[in-house]
Amino acid sequence: MIGRVLFVAVLGLFFLNLFAAMATVVVNSFAQTWFGGWWPSGFTTKWYAYADDQFAMVDVLRFTIIVTLAVAVLACLLGVPAAYALARAQFRGKRLLLALYLVPMLVPPLTYGIPLASQLYRTQLAATLPGVILINLVPALPFVILVMTPFIEQLDPNTEAAARMLGASPLQLFRRVLFPLLMPGILTAALLVVVRTMGMFELTFLISIADTQTLVVALYTALFGAGIRQAQAVDKLAVVYIVTTLTMLVVALRFVSPTQMVFRVREK
Amino acid sequence: MSGRRVLMLSLPATLFLLAAFVYPFLYGVFLSVTPRTGGPLGNYQAFFGDEFQRASIGNTFALALPAAILCVALAVPLAYAMRHGLRGGRVLTALLVVPVTLGPVFIADAMLFYFGPVGWFNRALEALHLAAAPIRVLHTYGAVLLAIMLTAFPFAFLLMLGYVSGIDPALERAAHTLGAGRWQTFRRVLLPLMAPGIATSFALTFVLAFGVFPSAVLLGEPGGSTRVLSIAAFQAAYEKFDFSAGSAIALVMGALQLAVIGLVFALRARLYAGPARGGKG
Numbered sequence: 001m002i003g004r005v006l007f008v009a010v011l012g013l014f015f016l017n018l019f020a021a022m023a024t025v026v027v028n029s030f031a032q033t034w035f036g037g038w039w040p041s042g043f044t045t046k047w048y049a050y051a052d053d054q055f056a057m058v059d060v061l062r063f064t065i066i067v068t069l070a071v072a073v074l075a076c077l078l079g080v081p082a083a084y085a086l087a088r089a090q091f092r093g094k095r096l097l098l099a100l101y102l103v104p105m106l107v108p109p110l111t112y113g114i115p116l117a118s119q120l121y122r123t124q125l126a127a128t129l130p131g132v133i134l135i136n137l138v139p140a141l142p143f144v145i146l147v148m149t150p151f152i153e154q155l156d157p158n159t160e161a162a163a164r165m166l167g168a169s170p171l172q173l174f175r176r177v178l179f180p181l182l183m184p185g186i187l188t189a190a191l192l193v194v195v196r197t198m199g200m201f202e203l204t205f206l207i208s209i210a211d212t213q214t215l216v217v218a219l220y221t222a223l224f225g226a227g228i229r230q231a232q233a234v235d236k237l238a239v240v241y242i243v244t245t246l247t248m249l250v251v252a253l254r255f256v257s258p259t260q261m262v263f264r265v266r267e268k
Numbered sequence: 269m270s271g272r273r274v275l276m277l278s279l280p281a282t283l284f285l286l287a288a289f290v291y292p293f294l295y296g297v298f299l300s301v302t303p304r305t306g307g308p309l310g311n312y313q314a315f316f317g318d319e320f321q322r323a324s325i326g327n328t329f330a331l332a333l334p335a336a337i338l339c340v341a342l343a344v345p346l347a348y349a350m351r352h353g354l355r356g357g358r359v360l361t362a363l364l365v366v367p368v369t370l371g372p373v374f375i376a377d378a379m380l381f382y383f384g385p386v387g388w389f390n391r392a393l394e395a396l397h398l399a400a401a402p403i404r405v406l407h408t409y410g411a412v413l414l415a416i417m418l419t420a421f422p423f424a425f426l427l428m429l430g431y432v433s434g435i436d437p438a439l440e441r442a443a444h445t446l447g448a449g450r451w452q453t454f455r456r457v458l459l460p461l462m463a464p465g466i467a468t469s470f471a472l473t474f475v476l477a478f479g480v481f482p483s484a485v486l487l488g489e490p491g492g493s494t495r496v497l498s499i500a501a502f503q504a505a506y507e508k509f510d511f512s513a514g515s516a517i518a519l520v521m522g523a524l525q526l527a528v529i530g531l532v533f534a535l536r537a538r539l540y541a542g543p544a545r546g547g548k549g
Contacts, residue, residue, distance in 0.1 A: 007349050021382035082281035089274040108479045111522030115296030118511045199371030220373045238377045249369050
């Protein structure tokens, strides 16, 4: 009984504070000024117009969406075949390959980020769209492989064997048998990559300047120079960030259970 | 398809990671041992010899270890309580994914006003007579620890939930049938089965916490108690424009993180690793 009470209390306090803090951001973005009362002094939507000039909001938003979608597509294009190879083939050095695929997820992003950024600066790729896509692809690709490999292992290899016995060429095998079976997994992986990349800060931060920032980097930059910008304008940027990210999250949750977002488990 | 051709499928991914991960990593090692001044170990000597720089190691561990331990310590009983499912469990877990999805930068923004001296948190405390004056939360070690836990706790909880769900309830019932009390069942049946999951959750939560960066800058004392390794590395590379020193610090950070994970997984290998399901085989 006391376990239940404690459970509800801990989670309740957690969510109360979390959502109240988030609410502060939303409320502030609609505030005239808010110097310290319980509530702002007045409400306005002017920040949503004003901040557009300051942060080139639409550009940042568009840049962010392009980056996250590109990273998701590329990670799946590279990762799904690799996951298939890991799931189906037996070969020497398989463990080594698996280690190569997993290590990027086990080291801090800065450990490979700083040298990679240095390389990108040297090759003039740093503050560009391809550069940002590239640097975000490094953690995304192992993630797709990690998600897809167990998924493919679960598919019955007899289905593919049967198709081959019936005379299917590899291309036919892929198009008509494998691809439809893989689709749910690929969709899951792609959505998860989009959501993760939205919040990925460190890597993009290392190679961004003003017009190649994703939303999260723009938000940090605004917060870091907090005295210069109006707090309300910063919070408006935060609201755009929340809305975009949570929209992606809600879409993702339609296809994926929340536990799968952090850990690949079989659904009961 | 022959085995060789299937293997070819993994080639693009392998090539990409070799080019974009392994090569920069090795380049980073090379950079770190070719400092501006001093011999090959110049960067490392400078880092470990300077008390201010060296302190970043302690600062990072002082945040990451308690965060990981607390998160897992809270996550285990909560996941255990939810092991048989809970009404609204799916909604709950969906809500828990929100902070880790939004990420530490946004969490920092949310905390900056809410926990400020005139934010809702302090106002509520005063209104409830729980505090006489505003509590100083922001720009402290505590604020950074709190920020880490806001994202790490749900992460650890969801991991543990996955592991706990994998334990066959029949084992628990069998224990009860054989006369074990609830505590006995927990200690001698469930805990050993959960132990590998606890180890993995701890390792992954530690990874999340160890890389703390925006929270430490925005919510902590980036010049003092929350000057973490990522700040040290970043400052070397981007404020002093010394990518060589920055790579060195980043490698120290990577080595420390891998050492901790390695230790945890080595210990984990000595735990029970059999099936968590009942039945034959």
